[in-house]
Amino acid sequence: MSKGSNVLKSIVASAVALAFVTVPAAADTVVVTADHMVDVVNGKTVDYPAIFITDGRITGVADARTVKWGSDVKHIDLSGQTILPGLIDMHVHLDADPRLSGYQALGYTDSFWQAVGVANAKAMLEAGFTTVRNVGSGQFNDVGLKQAVEAGYIAGPRIVPSGYALGATGGHCDGTESLPPSFAGLPNPSVADGPEGYRKLVRTMRKYGAEAIKICATGGVLSRGDAAGAQQMTLDEIKAVTAEAHMLGMRVAAHAHGTSGINDSLRAGVDTIEHASLADAESFRLAKAAGAWFSMDIYDDDYILAEGAKNGVFPESLEKERQIGRKQREVFRDAHKAGVKMVFGTDNGGVFPAGQNALQFAKMIEWGMTPAEAIRTATTNAAEALSRTADVGSLAVGRYGDIVAVTGDPLTNVRLLEKPSAVIKGGVRIK
Structure with a gap:
């Protein structure tokens, strides 16, 4: 036999x-x-x-x-x-190019990014990623890309779109946070302040085709004017998002580097924690109790520090990455040891070039997983976190x-x- x-x-x-x-x-x-x-x-x-x-x-x-x-x-x-x-990446940005970071992106018209998305979708598919969750895009580009793939106009993976990433005024998901006050008044469809404002944003995202919701619970590395670990949404605001999204049949991903933002997101019922850089033992306990997943982009530090300055990444962002990159990998190791559920999420397209998603597998092995465990994060685990085990994984x-x-x-x-x-x-x- x-x-x-x-x-x-x-x-x-x-x-x-x-x-x-x-x-x-x-x-x-x-x-x-x-x-x-x-x-x-x-x-x-x-x-x-x-x-x-x-x-x-x-x-x-x-x-x-x-x-x-x-x-x-x-x-x-x-x-x-x-x-x-076929592999699943739970954290991509199809309509982005890390080689056009910082203020360089302002030199391109809005429709340019949808064209970038066409190329990136093809690159990710050819790299073996047949399903991706796009967690934040402008102009509902991810919804349009999904429709174009399904109609046969372009080649690409199965796309789970989220529309705009939702956040607070001046926060990581505020698209105007790096612009001067004279730009105040520009449309800012991803921003709310207060629980009711977030409820309406969730409904709006669903109205225009989102199948998942992404929030920015804390600051970020690549945004210029905030601290990566600082909480930017209140517990009540996060609860409003998750309650509304779950009622509508959508899962919620929380961009969260800082400990307090991670833990409040878990208390509020968020389904996946993106980055989870400064998670602690309480975070692990909360995640395990809630059945939440960590999606940790532990390859990115290599690319940002090697290529970021050349690509136009803000000096402030490079310094934040130096402070947080290794810590995130140590947390990944500790979370895995503690039995926190993990999915494969890379920030591909947004942080390093599209189609290189699989570079992260080796980092996952380096920081404690077996190859079988790492592969499972991008197959069965991801399918379960998407609630799509009948279709993929x-x-x-x-x-x-x-x-x-x-x-x-x-x-x-x-x-x-x-x-x-x-x-x-x-x-x-x-x-």
């Missing part, structure tokens, strides 16, 4: 019996075969998988040595390769036929994910 056959049987027991000898042909049926498949749930490798995909969703998982298929079933042969579910019947392939074993060398050999979305080979 081949290695992993018992695992394979458990995967397919409810879907496709290994006793199959034929699979009914369909004009739109695809079968993907490879030498190996990563069972992301159990962290093991299964030999000779055959994944059947019809109308974009997986209809069968079987042993390629025991099944046959008709001539009108399209075969994608990934011999010599290992497949795993695993290679199982009913899920989308989203697959990434590498040449080698990612459970022993996670850096293979940085250069996938093939990407399939909905049964269609992209790369």
Whole structure:
């Protein structure tokens, strides 16, 4: 019996019996075969998988040595390769370019950033990230990109849009916080002050297509005029956001570097904490009690300090990164040891160039995770945090036929994910 056959049987027991000898042909049926498949749930490798995909969703998982298929079933042969579910990045900014940081961005018209988003969406998809959550964009660009991808106008991942990131006057999510007072009065659709103002913003985001809500509970690194750890939304304001969003069926992500902002966000029922740089033992306790997730972009420090000055990042921001970068990685290590649930979130597009998302996996291993654990953050964990386990996160019947392939074993060398050999979305080979 081949290695992993018992695992394979458990995967397919409810879907496709290994006793199959034929699979009914369909004009739109695809079968993907490879030498190996990563069972992301159990962290093991299964030999000779055959994944059947019809109308974009997986209809069968079987042993390629025991099944046959008709001539009108399209075969994608990934011999010599290992497949795993399409990857999920829970924190991206499609309509941004870190090489145009600081005031440089003001030199471009609003529609320029949607064009950037088209290129970034393609880059992330080709990098193996078949689903992304976009946590903050101007002009509802992420909603438009999602619509264009789904209508077939552009190539890109499955996008969970949030519209504008919501925050306080003068805070990290105030788009005019680095501009002089003479610019007062400009439209600022992401800003509110007081619980009722935030309730209306949540409703507005949902009205125009947001499927998740992003708030800025604390200051940030790349904003100029605030302290990264300073709380910027009150507990009552955060509670108003989460109550309204949850009532509307949306989950909430809180940008939160500082301890008090992290902890109040958790007390208010936020679903994911973004960055979590200065989380403490109380944060870990609150997160575990609430079932909340940490999304920690621990690769970013490398890029910001190496390329930020050249890219126009404010000197004040570079200094904040020097103060907070290593601390964030230490917190990541401690949170993982404490059993806090983790998802894969990178800030890709906003902080380092689009399509390089997978660089973070190696950092996660360096700071305490096993390769299997790191991969799980970008598959099953992320799908659960998105409340989309019926669609993405695993290679199982009913899920989308989203697959990434590498040449080698990612459970022993996670850096293979940085250069996938093939990407399939909905049964269609992209790369």
